[in-house]
Amino acid sequence: MISKIKPSKLGVILLIYVVISAGVAFILNIPFYSAVESIVKDVSEGRTYFKREADQLMADFQVYVNDKNLSSKDGEDISNWNNDNWFVSMKVYKGNELFYDTLYYPDEVPDKSEENEFYSSSMARHYEIQFSDIKASVVIVALFRFRFQNFIEAVSITFMAITFIVTFLLLLSRKIKYLRKIEMGIKIVESGSLKYRIPVKGNDELSSLASSINEMSQALDNQIIKEREMKNKNKDIVTSISHDVRTPLTSVICYLDLIKDHKYNSPEQLEQYIKNVRLKAYQIKDLTDDLFTHFVNSEEEVSKKYEKINANEFIFQLLLDSSYTLEEKGFHIKIENELYNQYHIYVDVTQFRRIFDNLCSNIIKYARRDRPIVFLIKVEDGKLLIIQKNKVSNIHKNVESFGIGIKNCEKIIAYHNGSINVKSGDKEFSIEISIPVNES
Numbered sequence: 001m002i003s004k005i006k007p008s009k010l011g012v013i014l015l016i017y018v019v020i021s022a023g024v025a026f027i028l029n030i031p032f033y034s035a036v037e038s039i040v041k042d043v044s045e046g047r048t049y050f051k052r053e054a055d056q057l058m059a060d061f062q063v064y065v066n067d068k069n070l071s072s073k074d075g076e077d078i079s080n081w082n083n084d085n086w087f088v089s090m091k092v093y094k095g096n097e098l099f100y101d102t103l104y105y106p107d108e109v110p111d112k113s114e115e116n117e118f119y120s121s122s123m124a125r126h127y128e129i130q131f132s133d134i135k136a137s138v139v140i141v142a143l144f145r146f147r148f149q150n151f152i153e154a155v156s157i158t159f160m161a162i163t164f165i166v167t168f169l170l171l172l173s174r175k176i177k178y179l180r181k182i183e184m185g186i187k188i189v190e191s192g193s194l195k196y197r198i199p200v201k202g203n204d205e206l207s208s209l210a211s212s213i214n215e216m217s218q219a220l221d222n223q224i225i226k227e228r229e230m231k232n233k234n235k236d237i238v239t240s241i242s243h244d245v246r247t248p249l250t251s252v253i254c255y256l257d258l259i260k261d262h263k264y265n266s267p268e269q270l271e272q273y274i275k276n277v278r279l280k281a282y283q284i285k286d287l288t289d290d291l292f293t294h295f296v297n298s299e300e301e302v303s304k305k306y307e308k309i310n311a312n313e314f315i316f317q318l319l320l321d322s323s324y325t326l327e328e329k330g331f332h333i334k335i336e337n338e339l340y341n342q343y344h345i346y347v348d349v350t351q352f353r354r355i356f357d358n359l360c361s362n363i364i365k366y367a368r369r370d371r372p373i374v375f376l377i378k379v380e381d382g383k384l385l386i387i388q389k390n391k392v393s394n395i396h397k398n399v400e401s402f403g404i405g406i407k408n409c410e411k412i413i414a415y416h417n418g419s420i421n422v423k424s425g426d427k428e429f430s431i432e433i434s435i436p437v438n439e440s
Helices: 009-044 047-068 075-084 144-190 205-260 267-297 311-328 349-366 404-415
Strands: 088-094 097-101 124-130 135-142 306-310 333-337 343-348 373-380 383-391 419-424 428-436
Touching: 009 047, 009 144, 009 205, 047 075, 047 124, 047 135, 047 144, 075 088, 075 097, 144 205, 205 267, 205 311, 205 349, 267 311, 267 349, 306 311, 311 333, 311 343, 311 349, 311 373, 311 383, 343 349, 343 428, 349 383, 349 404, 349 428, 404 419, 404 428
Parallel strands: 333 373
Antiparallel strands: 088 097, 088 135, 124 135, 306 343, 373 383, 383 428, 419 428
16 A cells, blocks of 8 residues: 655645745736736837838838739739738739738638728728839738737736746745744754743744754753752752761760770760760761762662651660760750650651751750750650750851751651751740651
8 A cells, every 4th residue: 555645734835825826926917918918009009100110011011022023913922921921911902903902812802892991990001012013002901019929928927927936935934034033043042042942833844843942942951950950969968968977977086085085984884985986887877878879879869768666765865865975065955855655756767867966066066055955855746846945156156057957957857758947046046846656
């Protein structure tokens, strides 16, 4: 089976333009042809022109007769001259006897009595021609306008061609203008303005081309935006993890200093310090592993490992670790535990530890050491609330802050379907963290 080739929409439109242009050219040529023909007729039938041309015509005929030495009996030769001058009708008389008539010769030569109106019109002129045997009278009617017939047709064809071309270009001008818009749009996109969109007009190959260019621009723009977002995301992750590593690393250093200086009261406390150092070291390892995993996986999110754990024990351990760190820095910690029942939470342990590390980091930077740092733990409306408050140090009011710690906390809490509320003033700072909780 031979498949039919579907004609292009633009090709159909151009064909329609051709038909319309040809129709317009033909219709306009009708009055134009008549006008040119009328002008030629008026000029050719003008008295001065007609007399001059008729006199010249008969002078030529006399030369022809003389050259051929024609007599009144040589009708065939007279007819040959007449055929060469086909626009002339004439009658030749010998006295009152008609021996040649263009309209009848050679089939028949009518009598003078059959003179028709054609030779009686105002266009008829009378001459005398000397033949070899007689002097004859000649009546002619010359339609000189027919000599210009080829000229009229040439002018008419030229007019039709010009009209066709002009009409076609006028119809095509919209497409040409649109094509220039597409060209301009391509140059704008090439210059880097990927937000620019070429107007899509019509339903043909040009509109399809414009739409394709717009889609390409959109794809490139989305790719650049995505690359920019990825770059910012990488920067945020590096900054975030670098910030989060600082707190456990500080704790490790503090514990190691305590061990080195033998600032422990019993082997059990030494064991606890070593345990805490080991715990913080693993936390640092997890953070650096997250960083490595992120860059290896490029656009993929670092995988989260959620597990159901005892909220009472987990939060208490986090508060205990934070207390060690903060007390070493000279802070007094006040813990208000209002967890009267056993609760469970579904969390990523490594990520959740980062919240307390960030809280500790902010406290060390901005809190007053002569006022207690308050941690309040309670459950309300199925939510585990972790509230931390502290007085703001006047010394650190002018310290530049990028809010990295809070941003990290917001991201982590969002992973856990929770919420965070921060109130920061000149004198007091508070943060409330809320995550879903299950009662055992």
